[in-house]
Amino acid sequence: MIKYQPPLYFNDGLIQTLATKYWYGKTWQRWGDHVPWLSHLPQIYAWQEQIFTGAEGVPLWGLWSCPTHVKGTIIFNTGLNGIVKKAWYANLFARKAYNRNFAILLYDWRGHGKTAELSPVPSSYGWREGQDQIHLAEQLTKMGCPPPVILAGVSMGGQLALWGLRAAMETKCSKICGAATLSTHLESNLSLVHLRKTSIGRKIEQSFVRNFRAEGEKRRELFPHTLKPGAVECITSIDNYDREMVIDYYGFNSIFAYYHQTSALYFLDRLALPYLIIYSQNDPLFEPSIWPQMKQRMAQNRNAHLILTKKGGHISHISKTNNLEDHFWGMNRLLDFCETLVDCQA
Template structure:
């Protein structure tokens, strides 16, 4: 499809990508009543889903996937959940393995290309009676959604549309960006959280991971080399990035899918703006606002542009 012209115009002080990113990630607050459901996965592990509902019984559902070290209560997840609820659509906010406040049971956990759990959640929703399902992901969760849609020949008919926001669809390039000086604060924050959880894993699974290996991790690439790649069957970090980047799967997406990546998102490399792929796939829409940072699309009156666009896009493309 042709590249979409964005109408996003933030308040002046949120034109700065750093300010919009930090405000949205650390300061924004959303009040939402959620009910947690724990489902058992085929390998014996568990997944926690935080549900919220529209006032009237609905057969429509938005499944929301968070970013790296996020969870189902982060404002960038509960915000769209609330907006969809107010428009007659239930919401399932998925907590990736180990992200719901309790470590998962297995040594492996989640990563940017782990789509099997999303497939399980979708099937679970269908069995609950939802006949119109939309998908929305932020950052890592967005990459998972795009890979899920493009790596398989068919998706369930109930899945009608998808939205991917601030998506690092070229994982190698995005990883390099996160290691630059401009992103040091983000890099160090992510690494601190990941290492805290990995130290707990190491104590539970010393046969898989030595304390010395954990202590050797100084960067996010080190983390992906020492843990992510080895725990999930990849040769090394670059093998993981190459096989799990959603960019290569975009040509095969067969349902209406919107990508919103801000041009001032400091996490994204040039290849994370898939212009060619969008022009060659009639189901793929690409919007590249000048502002927005990383999932910081703050609009007037503190609404969020990407959340409004997601609702519009999903409703427009319901078949």
């Protein structure tokens, strides 16, 4: 495996996170598939738009494509603010996966993007999205995307992928063989407290809140009967959003109980299918005490694979230029692991 080495100007995790988000996010919004940093990869011209059916009949909007010489299928989960068409990293991953002959699905999970226009059902940080991915895998294989199916994701999407792996284990879904995750969200109670300790962390939280309010306003416009009066106006923080929009729907008594129940950290030692977590010790979004707990739990599980780096930021892991691969080191390691999973199934 190629060792991770960031450029000197990206040694600080916060700087790398913000710079990566700004540069790649802004250029993707402007040029889309024609951004210069994707010019070395062939475009996916065979995207197909589809409304899938998740658990409890929840409709899920997605884009999928299957190459001619396909060897497996990947379901990719975007991060907390992720909307497929706006998420630069999701489209980067898709291009790379397709280039390696994987069928790929990008979808807006519960409460996000176009899926939020189809249903008022809120997100659950993976608790119900895990079952959604079982349904997605079943439908994709019927449509011609072959197993094995691999679940992938970044940040909160990484937690969704791990919940999908847990659901596959509990339902004995033979089509799903593993998961690959980057900058994986693992514990909500600790990370939210950590985020609020600094002014920049509070600004990052407010960037999430703006997106949550937009989704809340969309839900009020399309499904007004599903919200209490004044609910959208109460969305001034992440936990306020979950209090107003989520926990009553799923029957939780408190935000603490909801966050604890949905945090993937507490079942890492029990997953019976192979999975990868790529995690940076200087990820500015997560409480630093999480990674030692993650490391300890994963050490107890022979199915767990951990790449823990000292540097790398959040959804970044941009590397120095070298002659072996492009500088998207984190995405490249995810796909290397996906190929290993396919080889093990052969």
